Amino acid sequence: MADRLRPLLTGTPLLAVIGFAVVLMLPAMGLDFYWQRQVMLIAVYTLICSGLNLSFGYAGELALGQVAVFASGAYVAAVLYDHGHTDILLAFLAAAAVAAVAGLISGVPGLRLSHWSLALVSFFFILLIPSLVSIFEEQTGGSAGLPGVIGPTLFGHQLLGADFFRLAIAVTFVWMLVFRNMVVSRFGTMLRVLASSPTLAETMGGSVYRLRLQAYVLGALPAGIAGVLYTYMTGFISPEAFTMTLTIALLAATVLGGADSVWGAPVGAAVLVLGPLQAASFEQYSTAVYGGFLVVVGVVFSAGLAGIGRRLLRRFEVRRFKRRPTVDAPGAGTGKGELTIPGEQLRITGVTKAFAGLKALNGVDLTVEPGTITAVIGANGAGKTTLLNAVSGVLRPDTGSIGLAGRELTGLRAGKVARVGVGRTFQTPLIPSGMSVLEVVETGRLRHGGLGVVGAVLRLPLFYRVRRHDREAALAALAFAGLERRAHEAANSLPLGTRRLLEVVRAVAGEPHVLLLDEPAAGLDDDGLNELATLMRRTRDAGGTVVLVEHNVPFVMDIADHVFAMELGEVIASGTPEAVRRDRRVIDSYLGRRGEDHGPPGTAGASSAPAGGTASSGTEVGS
Incomplete structure (x- = not known):
């Protein structure tokens, strides 16, 4: 098992692994039922927010149908349990399949619409939940809901209390590894390019149609899985759990945590669950406060809380790079690096x-x-x-x-x-936006294709060869133009003339x-x-x-x-x-x-x- 997980774990920050291990041990350390439930709720919201991060933060497509997908996963688990199918792996597979279809359906408008038009259309899917529940009342329990969904099984073992807690945390951690590997790859980079400009994405070898579909479907998967965990965590499911208020809250958490950051999902989910919004005295003002979060964070912390840490880290990298006495690229600092460009007629x-x-x-x-x-x-x-x-x-x-x-x-x-x-x-x-000079130049390599999503997730050996080649080619192109000293600077902060040079260097790479x-x-x-x-x-x-x-x-x-x-x-x-x-x-x-x-x-x-x-x-x- 350890050998199988090693490709997934390679390059994962030590802090994340330590945090996962600590959270798994919380029940043994005396964490009571109430706080176990709060931590599991953070895990559920982390899954949903990560899907929003993928479609909104990385691909730039504001599809708000996540709560509808979340509901579909929850009802799949409840209906299966009601029919005697308690295996949680079966529930995960079924919910993921339904979520993929739901994500595809809710995202299809995005192939013709974008931004707020897409947000409005996808938002309407939430309004369909009560109607669909009523239509299939015999299976869903209607407005009364489905009670008694407790104790799923895994390989014949019933999961209760601390066992279910550990499963929920483990599932969330594994998905976050998958999510991180997806976005830290050529696929994730192409999504960021798509968010910046669909035209740029196409002229770098991407298919806007395919990228958007992938973002919708992959972003829906964790919401479906979250629905399964939520159903077994609460033991009861009804349409009242999937409201517009929840949609606004999850969007606020995504933006607050950092929509284009892997860390943004858990940070935003933790603030949403543990913050003052959970106090009963604030409940009647929840929608206004959620909306206020979006406004304040959007203006003051446009990159979210995770973005603050990322900016500090980038400043440290820039200082460290500038202190280096030598550079690796031939001809560095002189604009005399050598390249061979395969021109054709x-x-x-x-x-x-x-x-x-x-x-x-x-x-x-x-x-x-x-x-x-x-x-x-x-x-x-x-x-x-x-x-x-x-x-x-x-x-x-x-x-x-x-x-x-x-x-x-x-x-x-x-x-x-x-x-x-x-x-x-x-x-x-x-x-x-949000890229260093080196990262921008590396995007010039996207036209060469490479591994797909599966290869990026599994971190196959070819992935590392491609990534190493991309980095070497980008550094060589920067040395070719005499810009390697600016490799770790924020690209958008450069003056116009340097940005024009950077575009040429990106193409040359x-x-x-x-x-x-x-x-x-x-x-x-x-x-x-x-x-x-x-x-x-x-x-x-x-x-x-x-x-x-x-x-x-x-x-x-x-x-x-x-x-x-x-x-x-x-x-x-x-x-x-x-x-x-x-x-x-x-x-x-x-x-x-x-x-x-x-x-x-x-x-x-x-x-x-x-x-x-x-x-x-x-x-x-x-x-």
Whole structure:
């Protein structure tokens, strides 16, 4: 048994293991029945909150059907017991199956809705509980409930008192190990990316559809298991136990503890059970106080109580890292780390894309060779970003062909295009919150796939090989850009210029066959432009295929090997920077008098945007 648990336990904080052992011994230490019940209630709420953590805290999907799933697990256990099936393992399996189905049903709206719309729809499932109980009154006992559900069995042994207490704690601990292993893996990282931006998740090789379904189903499992424990703990089940007030309380506990932290679930559950809300004098104000918790914690402690500890730990890690006399990566601190980037030829032929009859792309032909920087310039609305979106699979072309090293990309979804080897950045840097610089760069490796949820949970040897390779590749990419000294800093706290560099480094870490850069120079000062230019040249010299969309004409003319100019969705000129700079159509449509003197890259300013407009931001279609 110990050998089987070792993969699950590997890397688990010693504090958690010690805490589990201490709680198991509480009955032997004289803990009375009342407090045993309170501790078991914390365990039940921990299970439910962990499911909310997974769907809400990590995946960013506010599905509030957890109480309905909790009720389904509770009634499954009660009905089985009422029919003579007292084996608790059978109850767990049946409740988990029903919970998965319930989670799937309650989460399906999330495939079309999101955020508050999803929260509202999933919240309505709670209103169905009394109706369903009444419809199946013969099985559920109706509003009167099902009494006498006491003493389940395990391998023929009846579990009463301290035995059931230990089982409840053990089940909760094992699930929290499973939960922790799920979220501390590529799967968990992809969920965090999804919460930040579904578009970013897709362009890193993820499937938004699949990720959301997995989050709903996996998040429902602990709620179903919690229902079984709750039924046997109380010995009685009725619809009055599953109310909107409980939903609000559990959401408050999740946010209070820390919605995106493994520790958040037990911390929030403990506060919910042991806090002043359990005092009888506060009972009539419980809903208002729960709502107040959400407001106060959301404003003052946005990362929850567990997040406070995490921030303190990260500060300690940053100080410790800065005190190191040496670094491991070759070329560290100099921007001279070596990488080999497997660039491939990108060929675009006759690509057309129309929106409401207006052609954003009209028969675009473009070829990009490995080891080159190819720039695409043009005014706002010329179709530059639309072209990048078509190549990366964010948009599907109406006609034409897009090929990478002979492989057809046309019609593939963004996730598949990313897995083929297309990396990209965005006009506005998309950096997931709560991640360090190193963690952000590691997300660039997500396109390579790897172990699924089961492999992550079991911590198979391949998991450690993949994780070690991801870390080494990320450190090498940071050294390549000279950013390894900032590896443990909070990514979102970096200045704009460094965040733009970080996006490029993240894409480079994924070893893309072609790298698409969407206005990476926007808003950069002279130092930022020089750093970006150095990184792009090093990427090209390492074998990378780089496609640059940019409004900063002096920067483009200084760095590009080949330039394509676009107007109203068509390529109007192509060639060397000098040839395009002097092309009459390009001068008339875009460059104007600036085509006569482009200056060095550090002279960006008024000339960094086309006449009559400014560099656009975001990922607007048609830019």
